[in-house]
Amino acid sequence: MQTKLNGLLTEAGLTIPASQQQQLVRLVELLAKWNKAYNLTSVRDPEQMLSRHIVDSLVVLPFLSGHRFIDVGTGPGLPGLPLAIVQPEKEFVLLDSLGKRIRFIRQVCHELGINNVNAVQSRVENYDPETKFDGVISRAFASLNDMLNWCRHLPTADGQFYALKGVYPQAELDTLPAHYNVEKVVELKVPGVDAERHLVIISTRG
Numbered sequence: 001m002q003t004k005l006n007g008l009l010t011e012a013g014l015t016i017p018a019s020q021q022q023q024l025v026r027l028v029e030l031l032a033k034w035n036k037a038y039n040l041t042s043v044r045d046p047e048q049m050l051s052r053h054i055v056d057s058l059v060v061l062p063f064l065s066g067h068r069f070i071d072v073g074t075g076p077g078l079p080g081l082p083l084a085i086v087q088p089e090k091e092f093v094l095l096d097s098l099g100k101r102i103r104f105i106r107q108v109c110h111e112l113g114i115n116n117v118n119a120v121q122s123r124v125e126n127y128d129p130e131t132k133f134d135g136v137i138s139r140a141f142a143s144l145n146d147m148l149n150w151c152r153h154l155p156t157a158d159g160q161f162y163a164l165k166g167v168y169p170q171a172e173l174d175t176l177p178a179h180y181n182v183e184k185v186v187e188l189k190v191p192g193v194d195a196e197r198h199l200v201i202i203s204t205r206g
Contacts, residue, residue: 011191040076051192066134073141
């Protein structure tokens with residue numbers, strides 16, 4: 001499976017060390033194993049997980065800025081776990097309201113020796129940490145308006161929101177509140193995924 005992953009990463013233009021690739025493959029193996037009992041993802045085939053979950057998470061890497069990130073509505077740790085594995089020097093909070101997902105993330109961190117992740121079970125509107133975040137990330141979590149509304153207390157003054165979307169979210173962009181600024185919308189190419197992917201980067205106007 002690592003050969004397949006290496007090919008996908010190369011096609012995506014990402015250079016990831018072999019040791020981290022091994023961790024990513026182990027993450028997929030654990031996800032496939034836990035998925036049978038806990039129904040964490042609708043993707044059943046581990047090889048499909050490589051493209052649809054791992055590479056799909058990592059293609060945002062070149063666009064992230066900062067040191068401390070929160071993945072809101074992380075589900076089984078996507079994109080937070082892959083991002084944390086390949087950026088061990090950065091901090092990640094993975095937030096979800098469902099206990100089974102948080103238990104899975106904690107088990108993965110234990111088995112893979114990931115020590116830059118804090119898995120938190122909470123609704124986002126009830127989570128108010130003292131230290132804010134350089135980046136607030138969400139993947140298939142909510143509309144842009146809902147994301148900004150529910151997460152507005154999380155970034156630092158110059159932090160950014162990173163929303164991973166499918167098709168270009170024109171209707172959502174048209175209805176953004178005036179005090180938010182769309183920095184850019186990036187079309188992402190994910191090898192092995194035959195669907196549109198976009199990253200919307202939003203900041204708060206000064």
